[in-house]
Amino acid sequence: MTDTQQQTGRLVPEDERTWWKESVVYQIYPRSFADSNGDGVGDIPGIIDRLDHVADLGVDVIWLNPVYESPQRDNGYDISDYRAIHDEYGTMADWEALLEAVHDRGMKLVMDLVVNHTSVDHDWFQRSRARDPEYEDYYIWREGDGDGPPNNWESFFGGSAWEYDEKRGEYYLHLYDTSQPDLNWRNPAVRQDIFDTIEWWLEKGIDGFRMDVINLLSKAPGLPDGDPDGEWVGSEHFVDGPEMLPYLEALDEQVLSNYDILTVGEMPQLTVETARRYAGEDGPLDMAFHFQHTKLDYDGGERWAVGDWELPELKEITRRWHRGLDDDGWNALYWENHDQPRVVSRYGDPENYRHESATLLGTFMLTRSGTPYVYQGQELGMTNADWESMESLQDVDAQNHARKLLDSGDHDEFDDIADVVGYRSRDNARTPMQWSDDENAGFTDGEPWLSVNANYETVNAAADGGDSVTEYYRSLIDLRDQYDSFVYGRYDDLHPDHERLYAYTQTLDDADGRVHEQMLSVLNFSETTATVDLPTTVDGASLLLSNYDRDAVAPTTDHEPYEARVFQLE
The missing domain is CATH 3.20.20.80 (Glycosidases)
Known part of the structure; x- marks a missing residue:
């Protein structure tokens, strides 16, 4: 504990603290x-x-x-x-x-x-496609329906989720790229190999795992067709499948619980309810990533279309997740x-x-x-x-969807789709780190x-x-x-309908419900000056931080474009 922490006060008892919550x-x-x-x-x-x-x-x-x-x-x-x-x-x-x-x-x-799928180059897949008896059932293989793939499931990267393999003479399932065949988690040998691998890395001294698309491991028996009008066709049969929770509970019981580590699951189509199931107080994981706030600018819910977004939508999503996990769970915060x-x-x-x-x-x-x-x-x-051309993109997802948009007949050339593909491409996050002007x-x-x-x-x-x-x-x-209140405090939105200013508190109460520590953040999510009315209890607010050059300012005075202010309240 630093001197600063002693001066400001750590208010949560040591036996109630968790290192990964404070990280x-x-x-x-x-x-x-x-x-x-x-x-x-x-x-x-x-x-x-x-x-x-x-x-x-x-x-x-x-x-x-x-x-x-x-x-x-x-x-x-x-x-x-x-x-x-x-x-x-x-x-x-x-x-x-x-x-x-x-x-x-x-x-x-x-x-x-990454244990939902491997590469086609993995030894397990090469032996599975060759029908090695030990590995024949390590992936999800089907003969097809006579006219094509076994069902109508779609890959997240576009097109069918099935690829025909000439050597084996069957289709294999790939919920992502054709080079990423899904493992068959119904096979106990697959689960044991994965558990052994996880333990091998933990024994090398690592401190946890971020788990890629971890709630896709369980597929519905019979692999039935999905709703053709669904956001991701077939996902009702492979997101949060029937054995999903037992798989993770077994992983936790046999491996994860033996180590003091951080575990966070990336989970497509995650809801507050399923988050509590996987990462609640008794769940097998510590926390999970959801995607709801990352879809605000999807036009009509369509990923490859860009639309306007409104601040109250972000507030509603944020409020739902804080309220939903306050008593049973923990939020993973990211942009x-x-x-x-x-x-x-x-x-x-x-x-x-x-x-x-x-x-x-x-x-x-x-x-x-x-x-x-x-x-x-x-x-x-x-x-x-x-991104000025298809050739400039490296992201296989963006490339696939660019081709899909061009093949639709609605667009003639890359310039017609450059704005939406360039805006949405994962390559934007993958451009090299900018260390200097060299x-x-x-x-x-x-x-x-x-x-x-x-x-x-x-x-x-x-x-x-x-x-x-x-x-x-x-x-x-x-x-x-x-300040403990930023970590363990209760989130409250003060103006859920304000379209430009976002004002919220983080409050830490004692055992009797009395306020120990309270913080106020006021953020102007717009390019124009804005004001907001706040409760009289903010009269004693002390400015802790602002992204404008301010020594002191009241929470209710005009906020400049994209101004952020953080206060401690009396």
Whole structure:
């Protein structure tokens, strides 16, 4: 405990505290973080070289995207060997050096767990397609219906979720890319192999897992057709399937519960109710990622169409998740990750108020109860890039959907769809980290695997000093470390219908229901000056932090565009 923490007071008893609830997580996408050898691809030694940048933010945990052996069809989420390091990223010795360096800096390391599917290059799949008796049933194979695939399920990346394999003479299921066949979790041997692999990594000293699309493991018996008009055709038969909870409970009982670790599940179509089932007080996981707030700008709910969004929608989603998990569960807070475009370009103003909107969005994430996840470059206010051709895209998902849009006959050329594909592409989150205004943003001495965002000369870590987005993130994380109410407090929305200003409190009560500590955040989510009426109880508000240059200000005075203010209330 620091002197500052002693002065401000830690109000939650030690036996009620949990390290992963009090942590701030920083996500590293290794392919794009730092290249140490000039081959244009980020690597583990590069991460070690830049580790002090992460530690200096004040974060507690690093989540490392996959570095396992992989043909990189989906940038590492197509794993061919769970117990080896992909050679472009380094060696197992490099990984061990990274783990030691992270721990030496007082941080923890969480690995990505991808066990819904493997790569087609995995030995298990090669032996399964060859009908090796030991592995024949490791994947989901079907003969088809005579005219084509066994059912109408769709891949998330577009097209049928089934691919015909000439060698085996059957179709295999792939809910993502054709190179990512789904494992057959009904087979006990599959589950045991996965459990053994998870334990192998935990024994190497890691501190937890982020679990990729973990609620897709269980498929409905008989694999029936899905609703052809559904958002993801077939998902009612493979999202939260009948054996999903038992699978995770067995994993927890046999492996996870033996270690003091962080576990967070990425769960498509997650609801508050299912979140409590998986990550409630008695659930097998600590927390789960939902996607509801990342779909505000979907036009008519359509991912590959861009529409306007309204602040009350964000408030309603936020309120629902806080209320739903206050007593049974824990929120995972995030804006960006390797699959989400840059939030400043979506919910802020990258042209006129990049600094202000980047820091406001960071304030919203870091001043509420839950565990925040900061994605690399978010602390710089990095933005979406410009994508001028199909060839400039590396994201297999964006490429597939671009072809689908062009094949529909509604568009003649890439220029017709460049705005929506460029806005939505996952490549926006994967452009190389912008370290400096040197060539290739200081990411590599070679040719980068993905083009660097053209604004790197002004948006980079070296230029982002003093009154910067990065410094503001440090201040936010420091505040979170000082005051328990930001972590364990009760969230209350003060004006759910206000269309520009977002005002909420985080309140920490004692056992008798008396207020111990209360914080107020007021955020202007617009490019115009705005005001809001607040309760008289804010009269004694003391300003703790603002993204504008202010020594003191009242919560109710005019808020400048994208201004964020954080107060402590009497």
